[in-house]
Amino acid sequence: MAEFLPGLAGVPAARSKVSYLDGTKGLLEYRGIHIETLAEKSCFIETAYLLLFGKLPTASQLEKFDQDLRFHRRIKYRITDLIKCLPESGHPMDALQAAVAALGMFYPDKDVQDEETRYISSVRLLAKLPTIVAAYARLRRGDDNVQPRDDLSHTENFLYMLTEKVPDKVMAEIFDTCLILHAEHTMNASTFSGLVTASTLSNPYAVVSSAVGTLMGPLHGGANEKVLRMLEEIGTVDKVRPHIEAKVAANERIMGLGHRVYKVKDPRAIILQRLAKRLFAHLGTSPLYEVAVEVERVGEEFLAKKKVYANVDFYSGILYQKMGIETDFFTPIFAMSRVSGWLAHWIEQVKDNHIFRPTAIYEGDHGVGYLPIEDRKA
Numbered sequence: 284m285a286e287f288l289p290g291l292a293g294v295p296a297a298r299s300k301v302s303y304l305d306g307t308k309g310l311l312e313y314r315g316i317h318i319e320t321l322a323e324k325s326c327f328i329e330t331a332y333l334l335l336f337g338k339l340p341t342a343s344q345l346e347k348f349d350q351d352l353r354f355h356r357r358i359k360y361r362i363t364d365l366i367k368c369l370p371e372s373g374h375p376m377d378a379l380q381a382a383v384a385a386l387g388m389f390y391p392d393k394d395v396q397d398e399e400t401r402y403i404s405s406v407r408l409l410a411k412l413p414t415i416v417a418a419y420a421r422l423r424r425g426d427d428n429v430q431p432r433d434d435l436s437h438t439e440n441f442l443y444m445l446t447e448k449v450p451d452k453v454m455a456e457i458f459d460t461c462l463i464l465h466a467e468h469t470m471n472a473s474t475f476s477g478l479v480t481a482s483t484l485s486n487p488y489a490v491v492s493s494a495v496g497t498l499m500g501p502l503h504g505g506a507n508e509k510v511l512r513m514l515e516e517i518g519t520v521d522k523v524r525p526h527i528e529a530k531v532a533a534n535e536r537i538m539g540l541g542h543r544v545y546k547v548k549d550p551r552a553i554i555l556q557r558l559a560k561r562l563f564a565h566l567g568t569s570p571l572y573e574v575a576v577e578v579e580r581v582g583e584e585f586l587a588k589k590k591v592y593a594n595v596d597f598y599s600g601i602l603y604q605k606m607g608i609e610t611d612f613f614t615p616i617f618a619m620s621r622v623s624g625w626l627a628h629w630i631e632q633v634k635d636n637h638i639f640r641p642t643a644i645y646e647g648d649h650g651v652g653y654l655p656i657e658d659r660k661a
């Protein structure tokens with residue numbers, strides 16, 4: 284009998300050329316290109332193209348991809364109506380999952396083996412997720428949603444739909460780099476969940492909606508919200524040490540530190556910290572930044588021996604907060620970016636498909652008789 288590994292830890296679930304990471308070296312590559320290089324030189328839609336189609340686009344390929352994305356930003360008024368009917372107390376990730384699943388009913392071109400279908404579905408999902416996220420942010424407050432503007436870039440347009448203001452260049456660039464950093468991360472839980480759905484040849488909207496449902500859990504996409512709450516609870520730099528000492532003494536986890544794979548500082552956290560400094564130099568500092576730096580420093584004193592360092596969620600929350608984004612929208616923004624990675628894995632999966640059908644080690648009874656209901660004890 285095969286060995287049971289809880290959580291399939293370390294079990295390869297696919298052969299993939301999408302991304303690679305080495306947790307001891309702090310290396311992350313998308314299609315072989317170092318994340319540092321992409322963060323410095325690329326933009327989100329170019330990176331999404333790279334992930335989806337395997338190579339950096341030529342100028343004309345990028346131009347066409349960009350135009351296609353701009354053209355498909357709008358959502359049907361029925362999707363807007365659906366979002367309007369959702370409770371305002373719900374989590375935006377639930378709203379996103381429902382709206383993405385509903386998209387599949389409007390686009391019946393579901394032959395996932397057809398290359399053109401895969402292209403257009405990928406474009407629709409990349410283009411429409413930001414519109415859905417921004418629409419829910421406004422509609423839940425009773426405000427009208429803001430229609431997308433074709434003259435703005437992917438990132439500028441999202442921030443515009445969210446706030447009704449065109450962001451300045453620095454803010455748009457920083458946000459765009461955040462999207463690059465969250466776009467892909469090998470075989471994580473949401474990617475795997477999307478692949479299981481993909482392997483039944485379900486439509487790509489069902490694939491992405493499965494992945495959104497998986498990303499929303501607190502063990503996956505929800506940690507950045509928790510980091511921000513922790514920093515707010517600590518409040519000032521002088522309270523950091525007693526807070527960390529108490530957590531360590533109680534053997535409790537400090538949010539935003541530690542990673543299953545990285546045993547050094549997450550390369551994305553290094554870039555995010557740099558982006559945070561740039562944003563605060565531009566907009567004025569955030570008191571929470573000093574607290575975060577101190578948490579990282581004191582945390583390292585206690586936890587470096589266990590190879591626990593800052594992860595991607597550590598600095599992203601304070602950055603988004605400074606941009607005026609509500610805390611429960613951090614994970615939907617993650618999804619708007621990660622959809623590119625999910626779709627890249629979806630394309631790989633359907634090109635060489637095997638339906639996922641693992642097994643379970645049965646530990647129940649056999650040959651149990653049927654007891655009539657009147658004879659069953661409470």
Ligand code: COA
Pocket residue numbers: 506534535536537538539540541542543544586589591594595596
């Ligand atoms: N704070 C304090 N101690 C931590 C820690 C943290 N954030 N993360 C790990 N440790 C400690 C563990 O208590 C354990 O100590 P022990 O050996 O004395 O028992 C040791 O480091 C190894 O931890 P382990 O649970 O084996 O690491 P893991 O790889 O299973 O866990 C995480 C990875 C991400 C689940 C874990 O680091 C964590 O819970 N982090 C906080 C939540 C978070 O930021 N999640 C987002 C991840 S991107």
